[in-house]
Amino acid sequence: MPRLTKIFTKRGDTGFTSLSGNTVVSKSNATVCVIGDIDELNSYIGFVLAVDDMFKELSTASINILKKIQQKLFDIGGELSLPSVQNSKITQDDINELQTILEILNEQLPPLKEFIIPGGNLTSANLHIARTVCRRAERQLVHANNTIGVSVPNHVTYLNRLSDFLFVLARTCNTKDEIQWNNPYTSRSQEPDC
Numbered sequence: 001m002p003r004l005t006k007i008f009t010k011r012g013d014t015g016f017t018s019l020s021g022n023t024v025v026s027k028s029n030a031t032v033c034v035i036g037d038i039d040e041l042n043s044y045i046g047f048v049l050a051v052d053d054m055f056k057e058l059s060t061a062s063i064n065i066l067k068k069i070q071q072k073l074f075d076i077g078g079e080l081s082l083p084s085v086q087n088s089k090i091t092q093d094d095i096n097e098l099q100t101i102l103e104i105l106n107e108q109l110p111p112l113k114e115f116i117i118p119g120g121n122l123t124s125a126n127l128h129i130a131r132t133v134c135r136r137a138e139r140q141l142v143h144a145n146n147t148i149g150v151s152v153p154n155h156v157t158y159l160n161r162l163s164d165f166l167f168v169l170a171r172t173c174n175t176k177d178e179i180q181w182n183n184p185y186t187s188r189s190q191e192p193d194c
Contacts, residue, residue, distance in 0.1 A: 020081040030144035035077045037137035042073040044130040048123065057123035057173040065101060069162065076159075079152050080141075090154040095161050102165040105172050114180040116171065124174035131166035134159055 015027050025032060045066050052058045058066075075089040118128035138159040144150040171178065 020078070030140070030148050031080055031150050034137060034140045034144050034150070035080050037133065037140050038073050038077045038080070041130060041133045041137050042070050042077075044126070044133050045070055045073075048126045048130055051126055052123045055121065055123055057121055058169075062169060062172075069098075072158070076152075076155055079155070080144075080150065088153045088155065090152075090158045092154065095154060095157050098158070098161045098165050102161070102168045105168045109168070109171050112171075114183055114186075116167075117179040117181055118170070119179060120170075120174035120177035124170045124177070127166050127170035127173065131163050131170065134163040134166060138163065 016024050019025060019031065049058075049063060049066055052063070072090060072094060079088055079090075118132075119125050138156060141150070141156055141159060145156070
């Protein structure tokens with residue numbers, strides 16, 4: 001049976017939408033905004049994969065991880081649309097997996113002595129954009145938690161770890177072209193606290 005039989009229903013024409021369970025909310029509702037940011041992040045990761053298909057900056061393992069992350073982001077969006085979720089599909093194992101991978105990748109990179117200017121090659125630049133979208137989704141989720149009580153176990157932690165992972169992956173793709181910030185506030189003789 002098809003999941004979506006109609007693409008437009010006209011129900012959203014008045015500025016409202018339905019969450020799972022037919023709860024009707026404004027499209028400016030904090031939960032809807034988080035779900036939108038998660039969708040944007042997922043789309044941007046898809047764009048990263050499409051661009052990288054031309055330039056081959058990512059390893060096969062990294063591509064597979066990004067594809068798995070896309071599935072997890074759909075899980076998060078689905079769980080946020082439910083009135084109450086007791087058992088999240090985002091587990092501590094998912095968080096640990098991201099953390100382990102980013103630590104392995106980070107050990108292979110030169111030490112970070114200053115903030116990185118986003119850019120370099122196309123794959124890296126797009127990973128930085130995905131990272132910033134992920135940070136926005138994380139901020140919006142915290143806002144939703146604080147204002148309307150949207151709280152699903154592990155979501156904030158997963159997004160926080162994911163943005164770190166995307167940063168390290170961007171660095172991994174860009175070691176030759178990496179540009180560090182010329183920090184005018186730090187003496188070159190001191191190691192900055194990044």
